[in-house]
Amino acid sequence: MLSRHQDPIVAIATAPGRGAVGIVRVSGLGLAPYVQALLGVALKARHATYLPFPGADGQPIDHGLALYFPAPHSYTGEDVLELQAHGGPVVLQLLLARCLEVGRQHLPRLRLAEPGEFTERAFLNDKLDLAQAEAVADLIEASTEAAARSASRSLSGAFSQQVNELRERMIRLRMLVEATLDFPEEEIDFLQQADAQGQLEGIRAALDAVLDRARQGALLREGIKVVLAGQPNVGKSSLLNALAGAELAIVTPIPGTTRDKVSETIQIEGVPLHVIDTAGLRAGEEAADEVERIGIARTWAEIEGADAVLFLHDLTRLGEPGYDAGDREIAARLLPAARIVHVYNKLDAGAAPPAAAPGERAVAISAKTGAGMDELRRLLLELAGWHAQPEGVFIARERHVQALRRAAQHVELARQHAAAADQALDLFAEELRLAHDALGEITGAFTADDLLGEIFSRFCIGK
Numbered sequence: 001m002l003s004r005h006q007d008p009i010v011a012i013a014t015a016p017g018r019g020a021v022g023i024v025r026v027s028g029l030g031l032a033p034y035v036q037a038l039l040g041v042a043l044k045a046r047h048a049t050y051l052p053f054p055g056a057d058g059q060p061i062d063h064g065l066a067l068y069f070p071a072p073h074s075y076t077g078e079d080v081l082e083l084q085a086h087g088g089p090v091v092l093q094l095l096l097a098r099c100l101e102v103g104r105q106h107l108p109r110l111r112l113a114e115p116g117e118f119t120e121r122a123f124l125n126d127k128l129d130l131a132q133a134e135a136v137a138d139l140i141e142a143s144t145e146a147a148a149r150s151a152s153r154s155l156s157g158a159f160s161q162q163v164n165e166l167r168e169r170m171i172r173l174r175m176l177v178e179a180t181l182d183f184p185e186e187e188i189d190f191l192q193q194a195d196a197q198g199q200l201e202g203i204r205a206a207l208d209a210v211l212d213r214a215r216q217g218a219l220l221r222e223g224i225k226v227v228l229a230g231q232p233n234v235g236k237s238s239l240l241n242a243l244a245g246a247e248l249a250i251v252t253p254i255p256g257t258t259r260d261k262v263s264e265t266i267q268i269e270g271v272p273l274h275v276i277d278t279a280g281l282r283a284g285e286e287a288a289d290e291v292e293r294i295g296i297a298r299t300w301a302e303i304e305g306a307d308a309v310l311f312l313h314d315l316t317r318l319g320e321p322g323y324d325a326g327d328r329e330i331a332a333r334l335l336p337a338a339r340i341v342h343v344y345n346k347l348d349a350g351a352a353p354p355a356a357a358p359g360e361r362a363v364a365i366s367a368k369t370g371a372g373m374d375e376l377r378r379l380l381l382e383l384a385g386w387h388a389q390p391e392g393v394f395i396a397r398e399r400h401v402q403a404l405r406r407a408a409q410h411v412e413l414a415r416q417h418a419a420a421a422d423q424a425l426d427l428f429a430e431e432l433r434l435a436h437d438a439l440g441e442i443t444g445a446f447t448a449d450d451l452l453g454e455i456f457s458r459f460c461i462g463k
């Protein structure tokens, strides 16, 4: 049975809407007769040819550039034909329809490509590994310059190369151990001779460095969710506006102004922060109307899912018994404290902030004048776990970070077996194998079909 991976495919490769140029792309094996039938000429490999794109009646649909990349020297590794036309949606739809129509006679299985299918072919034909294919999508999705640069770095193979180097070091060490296992009489001296512990330490240090860079990359890709919380009127909406540099949320002196959440993605040093302004948390049994009560329930739901909570306090009201009690009540519900930054607002109008408790993150700001905002941004990056990476970050996904963590756990178990009195070499080798396989999931050396389907289905059409 022929798999869907063998069907020739076609799609509009450029973004929907109008553009200066639009591209229809065909990929499959044995496209040469099809190209001849579609365009009436044979195209020179990898040369731009300006020519009419004829419709069914022989009249040109458009004039444009045709490119033909014979297999295997193409993006997908198959024959690829590109029609670079004027970028109008109707022109491109007509060209697409014409490609399918000619396909019915000359390329019977030609069909529309599914999302990500061109890149999936590139992966299946070993043009890209899985981490690089994912970087293609991440490059297109990148919302900041830093994210785009690191996606480009991963696409060119920097991440994969480090993963592969680690895998090779693991294989070498494993082969050494397994050779020893075959000659048990020599086992005794193995660890000293091969310096297995030293090699393992080296692998572990390299793995930690890659994990750190990948974690930074995942941060650039996913960002973190930051919730602004506190009593009514403390200046949450003002802070959102100050962070965003735009009047997004309504600010008034009336407590209870914000009811529904207002979200905005901002960036600090290229790290996306998804900031959510919420309804002020009214303490105790204080009356709030129905709308505000629902708003407050939603605030708590947002706090549940937050990576960081900015707990705002109003410096002009510190010391008011009712106000202080309200803050204490919120603080009691806001555990665990690790994700919290205490933000003392209205520095321009209020008292000096209290001294921070040990281990507490706190900053005094004025959302109005901008005082303290740089320190707040610095604290947010620190909370996110961001630190400058001299060698540059490569984009990575949560699944890569998980695989690296699993590999690190197996390396640690291997270390324990090597250090144990009985030096269980078979178990040592087995843990190394598991670490090696975990890394293989990153580049797609071992990856279940359903995971592949899941990854590529999230691409846009025509990619």
Ligand SMILES: Nc1nc2c(c(=O)[nH]1)N(C=O)[C@@H](CNc1ccc(C(=O)N[C@@H](CCC(=O)O)C(=O)O)cc1)CN2
Pocket (backbone or CB within 6 Å): 023, 069, 072, 073, 074, 075, 082, 127
């Ligand atoms: N017009 C156009 N621009 C594009 C793409 C495309 O498919 N078409 N790309 C699509 O994402 C990206 C470029 N990616 C590409 C990757 C490899 C090959 C390619 O022909 N590779 C051959 C030959 C390499 C060489 O000559 O050195 C190969 O790998 O064998 C083409 C595009 C971005 N720009």
Ligand SMILES: Nc1nc2c(ncn2[C@@H]2O[C@H](COP(=O)(O)OP(=O)(O)OP(=O)(O)O)[C@@H](O)[C@H]2O)c(=O)[nH]1
Pocket (backbone or CB within 6 Å): 231, 232, 233, 234, 235, 236, 237, 238, 239, 250, 251, 252, 253, 254, 255, 256, 257, 258, 259, 278, 279, 280, 281, 345, 346, 347, 348, 349, 365, 366, 367, 368, 369
């Ligand atoms: N002096 C001074 N006033 C501020 C500052 N930040 C906010 N305010 C004022 O405090 C009042 C409340 O600000 P908001 O940003 O609406 O407060 P909020 O926490 O969003 O309030 P709710 O949505 O009602 O929970 C407004 O009158 C703001 O102008 C500040 O840094 N200094």
Ligand SMILES: [Mg+2]
Pocket (backbone or CB within 6 Å): 236, 237, 238, 249, 250, 251, 257, 258, 277, 278, 280
């Ligand atoms: Mg508000």
